[in-house]
Amino acid sequence: MGLNIVDPNEFPDIEVKEISCKSALSLSGLEADYAINAYKGCSHGCLYCYAPFVIKENREWGTFVDIKRNIPAVLAKELRNKxxxxxxxxxxxxxxxxxxxxxxxxxxxxxxxxxxxxxVILQTKSDLVVRDIDIFTDMDIDVGMTITSLDDNFRLKFEPEAPNVEVRLEAIKTLTDAGVNTWAFIGPLLPGQNDDMVMLEELAEKLNSSGVTEIYLDKLNMREGIWSRLEKSIDKDTIARYREIFSSGNDYFRRRKKDYEKIGKPVF
Ligand code: SF4
Structure with a gap:
C-alpha cells in the first residue's frame, strides 16, 4: 500500500498521513499480552505525554497523526496465526x-x-468511544476513561485538544448505563496542579456515581524530554520544585499515597 497525504482541509490543525503497517499486535508489558495502536501520533497533544519517548518520535507531538490504514486486515491475519x-x-x-x-x-x-x-482493555479521553457501544455489548472488554481534573483550566493547559471533563463523565455514564464495564484513570498527578484532595474526592464521587468499577491513580511518568514541554505551561518556581520531587529518593508521592488510597488504587 502506498503512502497517501490526506486533504489538509479535513484536519486543519494536524498533519495526517496514511501509512501501511506490517504488524498490528505488538507484545505489551502493560497488563495485557498485546498492544494495538492504530495511529501513530495523537492529536490530543497532552503536554505530559510520554508516548513520543516510548516510540522514539522526533516530530512535534500533537501536530501529526499517521493512519495505519491496513491495520484491520493485518490484525485479522495475526489473530489467526499468533x-x-x-x-x-x-x-x-x-x-x-x-x-x-x-x-x-x-x-x-x-x-x-x-x-x-x-x-480487551481500552483507554481513552474521548466521548467518541460511545459510538461503539453496539460492539462493546456482549464483548469481553473493560473501557477506561482518563480524567485528570475537574478543573477545565487544567485540561486546557495540559490536554489542549482533548474533550472536556463533563463530556468524559457523561460518556462513562452512557457506557455503564448500557452495561459496559468501565474504569477510570486519574493521572498523571502533577503536584500542586491536580492533586488537591478536595478536588480529587469530588472527582471520585462523580466517577463512582457514573458507575466505574475501579479508579486508578498514577503520578507523572517523568522522562527527560517532558521537561521542555512542561516548561511551556508551568512557571519556573514550580519546575524547580518538580526537579526536586521527581529526583530519585524524593518521597513526595510515597507520603501522598495514603491520601490517594482513600479514593482509588495508586499504581505507582
Ligand atoms: S491522549 Fe494525551 S497522553 Fe494519551 S496518547 Fe494522546 S497525547 Fe498522549
Whole structure:
C-alpha cells in the first residue's frame, strides 16, 4: 500500500498521513499480552505525554497523526496465526482521537477482536468511544476513561485538544448505563496542579456515581524530554520544585499515597 497525504482541509490543525503497517499486535508489558495502536501520533497533544519517548518520535507531538490504514486486515491475519492473548488498545495513542471519527480503525479492530473472543482493555479521553457501544455489548472488554481534573483550566493547559471533563463523565455514564464495564484513570498527578484532595474526592464521587468499577491513580511518568514541554505551561518556581520531587529518593508521592488510597488504587 502506498503512502497517501490526506486533504489538509479535513484536519486543519494536524498533519495526517496514511501509512501501511506490517504488524498490528505488538507484545505489551502493560497488563495485557498485546498492544494495538492504530495511529501513530495523537492529536490530543497532552503536554505530559510520554508516548513520543516510548516510540522514539522526533516530530512535534500533537501536530501529526499517521493512519495505519491496513491495520484491520493485518490484525485479522495475526489473530489467526499468533497465540491467543489479551489486548490493550491505546497504550501510546488515543484510539478515539479526532481522526477515528473518519477512519474508524479502532472500530474495525474491535470487531475483529470481538470475533476472536479475546479480552480487551481500552483507554481513552474521548466521548467518541460511545459510538461503539453496539460492539462493546456482549464483548469481553473493560473501557477506561482518563480524567485528570475537574478543573477545565487544567485540561486546557495540559490536554489542549482533548474533550472536556463533563463530556468524559457523561460518556462513562452512557457506557455503564448500557452495561459496559468501565474504569477510570486519574493521572498523571502533577503536584500542586491536580492533586488537591478536595478536588480529587469530588472527582471520585462523580466517577463512582457514573458507575466505574475501579479508579486508578498514577503520578507523572517523568522522562527527560517532558521537561521542555512542561516548561511551556508551568512557571519556573514550580519546575524547580518538580526537579526536586521527581529526583530519585524524593518521597513526595510515597507520603501522598495514603491520601490517594482513600479514593482509588495508586499504581505507582
Ligand atoms: S491522549 Fe494519551 S496518547 Fe494522546 S497525547 Fe494525551 S497522553 Fe498522549
Amino acid at each position: 497465540p491467543k492473548g489479551s489486548v490493550r488498545i491505546g497504550s501510546v495513542t488515543d484510539p478515539y482521537q479526532k481522526v477515528e471519527g473518519r477512519y474508524q480503525l479502532t472500530r474495525m479492530c474491535l470487531q475483529q477482536l470481538k470475533k476472536a473472543d479475546v479480552h
